[in-house]
Amino acid sequence: MNEGKMMSFTTDEIQKNVLGYVNSIESLGALDGPGLRTVFFLQGCPVKCIYCHNPEMQDKNGGRPMSVIEIVQIAQRNRPYFGKRGGVTFSGGEPLMQPDFVLQCILECKKLGIHTVVDTSGVIFDKCIFDSADLILLDIKHTDSEVYRKIVGCAMDNSMRVLDYLSNNNIDFIVRHVVVGDLNDDVQNIKALKKLANKAIKIELLPYHAMAMPKYEHLGWEYPYHLKVPSEQKMKELQKIIDS
Amino acid sequence: MLKTGNFYDGFISGKWQSEIDVADFIKQNYKPYEGDSSFLSDATQRTKRAREKMESLFLQERQKGGVLDIDVDNVSTVVSYEPGYLTDEDIILGFQTDKPLKRGVNPFGGLRMAVDSCKAYGYKVNPKIFEHFKYAATHNDGVFRAYTDEMRALRKYGLITGLPDAYGRGRIIGDYRRVALYGVDRLIEAKKSDMQSLARIRMNDENIRLREEVFCQIESLEQLKIMASSYGCDISKPAMDAKQAVQWTYFAYLASIKESNGAAMSLGRVGTFFDIYFERDMKNGILDETSVQEIMDDFVIKLRMSRQLRTPEYNELFAGDPTWVTESIGGMGIDGRTLVTKTSFRILHTLYNLGASPEPNLTVLWSQSLPEGFKNYCAKVSLDTSSIQYENDDLMRPISGDDYGIACCVSSMKIGKQMQFFGARCNLAKLLLLSINGGREELHDVKIGLQTDAFDKGVLEFDKVYKRYREYIKWLAEVYVDTMNVIHYMHDKYAYEKIMLSLHDTNIERLMAFGVAGLSIVADSLSAIKYAKVYPIVNSNGLVIDYKIEGDYPKYGNDDDRVDSIARDLVEVFYKELTNSPTYRGAKHTLSVLTITSNVVYGQKTGTTPCGRKSGQPFAPGANPYHGRDENGAVASLNSVAKLAYTCCKDGISNTFSVVPSTLGKNNVDRQTNLVSLIDGYFDKKGHHININAYNREDLLKANERPEDYPNLTIRVSGYAVKFAALSKKHREEVLARTFHNKL
Numbered sequence: 001m002n003e004g005k006m007m008s009f010t011t012d013e014i015q016k017n018v019l020g021y022v023n024s025i026e027s028l029g030a031l032d033g034p035g036l037r038t039v040f041f042l043q044g045c046p047v048k049c050i051y052c053h054n055p056e057m058q059d060k061n062g063g064r065p066m067s068v069i070e071i072v073q074i075a076q077r078n079r080p081y082f083g084k085r086g087g088v089t090f091s092g093g094e095p096l097m098q099p100d101f102v103l104q105c106i107l108e109c110k111k112l113g114i115h116t117v118v119d120t121s122g123v124i125f126d127k128c129i130f131d132s133a134d135l136i137l138l139d140i141k142h143t144d145s146e147v148y149r150k151i152v153g154c155a156m157d158n159s160m161r162v163l164d165y166l167s168n169n170n171i172d173f174i175v176r177h178v179v180v181g182d183l184n185d186d187v188q189n190i191k192a193l194k195k196l197a198n199k200a201i202k203i204e205l206l207p208y209h210a211m212a213m214p215k216y217e218h219l220g221w222e223y224p225y226h227l228k229v230p231s232e233q234k235m236k237e238l239q240k241i242i243d244s
Numbered sequence: 245m246l247k248t249g250n251f252y253d254g255f256i257s258g259k260w261q262s263e264i265d266v267a268d269f270i271k272q273n274y275k276p277y278e279g280d281s282s283f284l285s286d287a288t289q290r291t292k293r294a295r296e297k298m299e300s301l302f303l304q305e306r307q308k309g310g311v312l313d314i315d316v317d318n319v320s321t322v323v324s325y326e327p328g329y330l331t332d333e334d335i336i337l338g339f340q341t342d343k344p345l346k347r348g349v350n351p352f353g354g355l356r357m358a359v360d361s362c363k364a365y366g367y368k369v370n371p372k373i374f375e376h377f378k379y380a381a382t383h384n385d386g387v388f389r390a391y392t393d394e395m396r397a398l399r400k401y402g403l404i405t406g407l408p409d410a411y412g413r414g415r416i417i418g419d420y421r422r423v424a425l426y427g428v429d430r431l432i433e434a435k436k437s438d439m440q441s442l443a444r445i446r447m448n449d450e451n452i453r454l455r456e457e458v459f460c461q462i463e464s465l466e467q468l469k470i471m472a473s474s475y476g477c478d479i480s481k482p483a484m485d486a487k488q489a490v491q492w493t494y495f496a497y498l499a500s501i502k503e504s505n506g507a508a509m510s511l512g513r514v515g516t517f518f519d520i521y522f523e524r525d526m527k528n529g530i531l532d533e534t535s536v537q538e539i540m541d542d543f544v545i546k547l548r549m550s551r552q553l554r555t556p557e558y559n560e561l562f563a564g565d566p567t568w569v570t571e572s573i574g575g576m577g578i579d580g581r582t583l584v585t586k587t588s589f590r591i592l593h594t595l596y597n598l599g600a601s602p603e604p605n606l607t608v609l610w611s612q613s614l615p616e617g618f619k620n621y622c623a624k625v626s627l628d629t630s631s632i633q634y635e636n637d638d639l640m641r642p643i644s645g646d647d648y649g650i651a652c653c654v655s656s657m658k659i660g661k662q663m664q665f666f667g668a669r670c671n672l673a674k675l676l677l678l679s680i681n682g683g684r685e686e687l688h689d690v691k692i693g694l695q696t697d698a699f700d701k702g703v704l705e706f707d708k709v710y711k712r713y714r715e716y717i718k719w720l721a722e723v724y725v726d727t728m729n730v731i732h733y734m735h736d737k738y739a740y741e742k743i744m745l746s747l748h749d750t751n752i753e754r755l756m757a758f759g760v761a762g763l764s765i766v767a768d769s770l771s772a773i774k775y776a777k778v779y780p781i782v783n784s785n786g787l788v789i790d791y792k793i794e795g796d797y798p799k800y801g802n803d804d805d806r807v808d809s810i811a812r813d814l815v816e817v818f819y820k821e822l823t824n825s826p827t828y829r830g831a832k833h834t835l836s837v838l839t840i841t842s843n844v845v846y847g848q849k850t851g852t853t854p855c856g857r858k859s860g861q862p863f864a865p866g867a868n869p870y871h872g873r874d875e876n877g878a879v880a881s882l883n884s885v886a887k888l889a890y891t892c893c894k895d896g897i898s899n900t901f902s903v904v905p906s907t908l909g910k911n912n913v914d915r916q917t918n919l920v921s922l923i924d925g926y927f928d929k930k931g932h933h934i935n936i937n938a939y940n941r942e943d944l945l946k947a948n949e950r951p952e953d954y955p956n957l958t959i960r961v962s963g964y965a966v967k968f969a970a971l972s973k974k975h976r977e978e979v980l981a982r983t984f985h986n987k988l
């Protein structure tokens with residue numbers, strides 16, 4: 001365990017100084033981790049997936065600067081809604097782009113007994129955070145390195161390294177996979193995914209949706225019109241493979 | 245004398261036998277239920293037939309433009325109609341007139357309202373009714389004799405609207421259960437003995453009035469017996485069994501809605517009371533679960549068919565044709581036991597057996613300590629039907645005890661022990677504009693109230709604007725209390741609710757319920773003035789009619805204390821000002837933040853506000869943040885509303901919450917548990933009330949285009965539910981514009 005590093009970050013002084021850049025907050029999050037959660041969408045992502053549904057969060061510059069204390073205060077205010085299973089989730093963008101900030105937030109939440117989840121694309125490896133969060137949501141974009149590169153624009157190695165680390169260190173994690181019609185909705189891919197993620201608590205298949213279209217328009221980006229929403233039928237079929 | 249005999253066999257005795265005390269009877273005899281919903285029974289064939297008949301009548305009513313039929317020859321009283329039936333196999337008997345959905349004419353509140361209502365639907369009131377009111381004044385006549393010019397102006401320009409000065413005030417809940425538990429004779433006996441006690445007091449104003457009232461109460465109880473006997477029932481004695489208990493209770497309620505055309509005619513809290521009788525009959529082998537549910541279903545059918553005759557304008561204000569047959573369900577007892585019984589489940593279950601529906605207005609009194617099984621069932625019903633509202637029992641119980649009921653949407657009162665003088669609401673946003681203009685009304689340029697200089701040049705300064713606004717609040721609060729005093733003096737004089745008040749203690753506590761609308765707009769406007777730069781824009785007459793805003797400002801609905809504290813402060817200030825003026829009959833001042841659906845009409849009557857809202861645009865309902873300004877999700881929005889202090893707003897703080905079910909979780913089980921967490925969370929934060937709507941925006945868009953295809957689509961608006969199809973186009977659009985919490 002990376003105790004040395006964790007220790008070095010727990011002084012109040014540093015906590016106060018670490019700022020995060022937050023794109024937005026969803027205080028009624030019920031889809032990113034168990035129970036009701038407050039989801040912090042952090043600004044910035046090192047990659048540019050073709051189907052990204054939060055394109056406005058890719059830019060490393062921007063976001064509203066917030067301190068660890070502010071984050072923890074919001075978590076505290078929303079705590080009565082968390083029920084038995086809820087808590088906070090750090091998503092984005094790619095939250096691991098701001099590792100010090102996320103780590104401090106997690107540690108402070110842990111002190112208070114607030115459940116923490118990190119939702120990551122796997123393009124960044126951060127042992128410290130993987131060791132500290134209560135649950136990791138790992139997005140695996142594809143199981144074939146060629147197609148992975150096509151989707152994400154970088155090599156799959158990091159993603160696999162993250163998966164290996166989570167699998168081999170008894171860390172609770174859920175694998176999520178966005179299913180796009182004709183891109184990764186083939187049985188072979190899903191079977192491979194199931195095998196790869198055999199240590200995950202759960203594999204969640206998320207159907208691609210076109211609801212980010214207005215965001216692309218707003219950014220003046222061209223929308224990836226060629227991507228298809230998978231049919232309900234298809235999703236059921238793939239889900240069966242996961243459940244079998 | 246105490247009536248014994250076999251009415252009370254199997255019941256545990258107590259104080260309830262020597263005094264009129266239904267709450268004690270319940271406490272001694274009810275059986276809390278901590279299980280789940282698996283015991284419930286589906287609709288029987290008979291229920292299905294009755295439902296079909298009811299729905300076909302609803303359809304005919306809609307096709308006839310909203311009113312099926314009117315009896316124009318009689319004045320609606322407890323005994324003025326022959327009995328009416330839905331089918332020849334009715335279990336619970338009784339309609340307001342001789343036919344279901346046929347409306348009676350009730351001119352006691354105001355003759356004009358009755359005449360106009362008939363005219364609007366193509367009917368003419370029988371001249372003999374005019375003849376009678378030539379010699380007798382109505383409540384409406386009385387009020388307008390006493391109103392001052394200022395009161396008329398406030399009313400005319402919409403600073404105070406919806407006042408019960410031309411229609412029945414409602415909001416009074418008779419303890420209808422008393423009739424079942426004691427029988428009418430025993431209740432008359434008790435009233436007579438109260439008359440004797442009053443004879444020993446010196447004859448001052450209050451005592452003379454009260455003696456006359458109790459005299460009338462006794463008369464109306466006699467009439468109640470006559471009405472019941474026309475259905476072949478002798479209610480002079482207590483109910484013998486569960487079916488009679490429901491029937492006797494319903495008769496008492498029925499007499500009330502015949503006698504009064506009140507805006508809200510709520511039922512109270514009958515479920516757990518009934519449950520005691522159901523349990524006894526089941527134990528004795530008289531009833532099984534199917535027949536118990538069948539009785540509840542038929543009872544609810546009757547409640548769904550209650551009707552009042554109102555003008556189309558009135559219906560437009562309230563969106564649809566509401567009667568607010570509010571039934572309060574669940575809650576906890578002071579002794580720590582839950583008041584949830586199997587019948588709490590059964591009444592919710594009618595939403596499946598009979599389909600979703602706005603009425604009765606099912607209101608769950610939610611406590612953190614409610615049994616999990618019941619919480620989960622409520623969440624399920626909410627997600628399936630959008631037909632329930634929730635109110636915070638943990639907040640109300642310490643103030644109102646454990647036998648209170650909700651009248652209308654959010655007004656709690658101790659059943660049979662408290663009554664309310666209903667007072668609609670004033671428009672705080674319009675008042676702000678009036679104060680900025682120094683007493684010139686912003687749309688018609690007329691002078692109202694305090695006359696001062698206007699803030700018509702340069703940037704608006706928060707301290708100055710707020711100070712001025714508070715002076716206007718002080719002025720309005722005074723006139724508002726006086727106006728209410730006039731109204732309720734006259735209402736007591738000309739349209740006293742004899743039967744409902746006969747089912748109260750003789751010495752009751754009175755509440756005077758004031759209300760505010762436009763809270764979120766004022767909070768945002770003041771926040772804009774404080775944190776951004778707001779410049780007034782004047783027209784050629786020097787009247788401020790618009791504002792230029794430079795920069796951003798914190799908005800109510802984001803859990804941001806900078807602006808939420810302004811909202812919180814506002815209700816405190818307004819409430820304090822109200823309490824400085826004495827009320828008619830020493831009523832206690834209460835305040836609500838509730839618009840019902842009049843937020844649309846309020847918007848139409850209010851010019852552009854400093855927050856950037858344009859003239860004519862609807863307000864947010866109740867205490868809700870303004871549409872689209874809550875940017876951090878629903879929980880942050882709820883947190884803002886939860887900061888308003890219930891201690892200042894004991895008449896309720898209404899919040900309407902709309903969510904797309906799929907955002908509450910990936911499957912039904914998750915959605916249910918998450919909804920439970922959400923309600924638990926909001927009430928833990930001391931929120932008072934929440935309407936829960938669960939539907940997809942796409943479905944509503946479709947229903948907006950073809951409302952006739954969705955006759956039963958029920959949605960919750962501020963404090964009560966309506967059928968979406970019954971809303972005006974403007975209201976439908978307002979609902980669609982509302983913030984939907986659906987981040988994906």
Ligand code: SF4
Nearest residue numbers: 045048049052093121
């Ligand atoms: S990793 Fe996530 S945020 Fe980054 S580009 Fe891909 S989808 Fe978008």
